[in-house]
Amino acid sequence: MSLQRVLVVDDDPAIRRMLVSRLQRQNIPTVGIATMQQTLEELRREPADLLIVDLQLPDGNGLEVLQAVKQLGISVDVIMMTGFGTIETAIEAMKLGASNYLLKPFSLGQFELAINAVIEQRNLRDENRTLKERLAEENNSTPLLYCSSEMERVMGLVKRVAATDATVLIQGESGTGKELISRAIHENSARADKPYIKLNCAAVPDNLLESEFFGHERGAFTGATSRREGRFEQANGGTLLLDEISEIPPNLQSKLLRVLQEQEFERVGGNRTLRVDVRIVAATNRDLLQSVEKGEFRQDLYFRLNVVPIKIPSLRERKGEVEYLVREFLRYFAQKHGKPTPRISPFAMEQLTSYNWPGNVRELRNYTERALILWEGIKDLEATDFSLTPSAVDAGLFPDMNREFPTIEQVEKRLITLALEKTGGQRTEAARLLGINVRTLRNKLHEYEGGELPLKQKEEIREEGGEEDQASKNALSFLLPK
Numbered sequence: 001m002s003l004q005r006v007l008v009v010d011d012d013p014a015i016r017r018m019l020v021s022r023l024q025r026q027n028i029p030t031v032g033i034a035t036m037q038q039t040l041e042e043l044r045r046e047p048a049d050l051l052i053v054d055l056q057l058p059d060g061n062g063l064e065v066l067q068a069v070k071q072l073g074i075s076v077d078v079i080m081m082t083g084f085g086t087i088e089t090a091i092e093a094m095k096l097g098a099s100n101y102l103l104k105p106f107s108l109g110q111f112e113l114a115i116n117a118v119i120e121q122r123n124l125r126d127e128n129r130t131l132k133e134r135l136a137e138e139n140n141s142t143p144l145l146y147c148s149s150e151m152e153r154v155m156g157l158v159k160r161v162a163a164t165d166a167t168v169l170i171q172g173e174s175g176t177g178k179e180l181i182s183r184a185i186h187e188n189s190a191r192a193d194k195p196y197i198k199l200n201c202a203a204v205p206d207n208l209l210e211s212e213f214f215g216h217e218r219g220a221f222t223g224a225t226s227r228r229e230g231r232f233e234q235a236n237g238g239t240l241l242l243d244e245i246s247e248i249p250p251n252l253q254s255k256l257l258r259v260l261q262e263q264e265f266e267r268v269g270g271n272r273t274l275r276v277d278v279r280i281v282a283a284t285n286r287d288l289l290q291s292v293e294k295g296e297f298r299q300d301l302y303f304r305l306n307v308v309p310i311k312i313p314s315l316r317e318r319k320g321e322v323e324y325l326v327r328e329f330l331r332y333f334a335q336k337h338g339k340p341t342p343r344i345s346p347f348a349m350e351q352l353t354s355y356n357w358p359g360n361v362r363e364l365r366n367y368t369e370r371a372l373i374l375w376e377g378i379k380d381l382e383a384t385d386f387s388l389t390p391s392a393v394d395a396g397l398f399p400d401m402n403r404e405f406p407t408i409e410q411v412e413k414r415l416i417t418l419a420l421e422k423t424g425g426q427r428t429e430a431a432r433l434l435g436i437n438v439r440t441l442r443n444k445l446h447e448y449e450g451g452e453l454p455l456k457q458k459e460e461i462r463e464e465g466g467e468e469d470q471a472s473k474n475a476l477s478f479l480l481p482k
């Protein structure tokens with residue numbers, strides 16, 4: 001990875017200008033700054049990757065900058081420049097977390113070495129993090145669970161397509177299991193013992209994506225201190241998941257199209273053409289066809305990717321699976337956390353099933369794990385143990401809240417309807433649930449019914465008898481969700 005933003009802090013304008021222009025010529029976005037105050041402001045405004053700071057500043061010194069940065073909790077690499085030649089200060093700077101130091105006067109060659117060393121360290125840290133993430137992911141993975149006919153259809157498709165080398169496009173909302181499906185395709189294929197490589201196209205800055213795809217030769221750009229294989233090469237013989245495919249910039253879309261058509265490409269900064277044999281799985285939670293219509297995604301690339309489309313239904317569209325998933329996840333997490341498997345109250349299950357799960361299986365998985373961790377091991381799990389947030393419950397009442405915010409009247413109607421449903425139409429009981437008196441409830445019902453139905457008389461009888469007749473239920477039917 002290269003550097004995305006560097007701050008050069010020195011009150012000597014000549015040095016500042018020289019270093020800034022040196023870095024800018026290497027396409028590293030760089031800002032020159034003269035004081036400690038401005039440095040901290042700049043960092044607060046927008047984080048930076050690297051701070052090259054002079055020990056002696058007009059309003060403080062480099063060590064103070066280091067301390068302030070630490071206090072702000074900002075993570076940034078620091079190269080300290082010191083004009084005194086006092087190695088002690090440099091050592092102190094390193095103790096405070098500086099990555100490197102430069103003794104003034106230094107040559108541009110030395111400067112470059114220091115910059116490259118920082119880039120190298122960053123790359124190592126980055127690789128380390130990726131490895132750790134992969135390990136954590138593997139430790140945390142659950143098998144693919146399903147029981148609905150909708151998912152059985154998906155899995156049937158997975159098995160059939162796995163037997164081929166066809167390119168697959170997986171579409172589905174966030175958290176519906178696109179990555180799991182992609183892995184299942186690989187594992188059910190003849191490539192199962194070959195590499196399975198993932199690339200999240202949204203996680204890599206645009207200018208580095210090409211090298212991430214195709215690799216680079218040594219010296220292709222600043223920071224390319226050695227040759228590096230791209231994901232296509234790493235995946236050779238196996239499967240490559242291009243996740244969040246909608247996010248790749250136009251220039252790369254055409255390069256990707258070429259690899260898909262010809263299975264060949266060049267590394268960045270290289271002129272040798274490499275050939276690979278890779279099965280591509282692309283995934284997205286956006287409507288890719290819509291991106292094509294908007295001109296954001298190349299149509300020819302879309303067709304190339306969409307050889308076999310797999311659409312994973314949202315959890316809302318397969319509510320029948322909620323109960324099964326909750327139970328399976330509870331069992332799994334109970335084992336993982338060394339607890340017995342809790343029972344779950346029927347009301348809690350009802351709540352979980354009627355919730356609309358905007359975050360799909362990921363959200364359900366997280367809710368069950370949290371409930372299990374907080375469970376004291378005695379009582380049945382209740383709805384409150386799953387701490388569906390109020391806004392989450394609201395979203396359950398109004399699934400389209402993000403698109404269309406409900407009015408108070410709509411919310412009130414919906415709540416009254418729910419209360420009447422729950423009590424089987426018993427107004428007295430419904431009013432109690434709603435925390436209003438029965439007269440208010442009656443008035444509201446009249447208001448909503450627009451006085452069209454002469455219910456008054458019947459109603460009084462009903463309140464006495466505590467029974468609702470079919471006619472009044474029908475009268476309420478306009479309140480029910482369509």
Ligand SMILES: Nc1ncnc2c1ncn2[C@@H]1O[C@H](COP(=O)(O)OP(=O)(O)OP(=O)(O)O)[C@@H](O)[C@H]1O
Pocket residue numbers: 141142143144145146172173174175176177178179180181284285361362363365
């Ligand atoms: N059918 C399933 N069975 C078991 N776990 C599932 C299932 N579907 C999703 N999950 C779990 O939900 C989480 C999210 O799944 P995954 O990462 O595959 O979703 P995604 O569709 O790729 O989401 P995003 O678009 O946000 O990347 C993971 O922890 C995964 O294990």
Ligand SMILES: [Mg+2]
Pocket residue numbers: 178179243
């Ligand atoms: Mg994903």
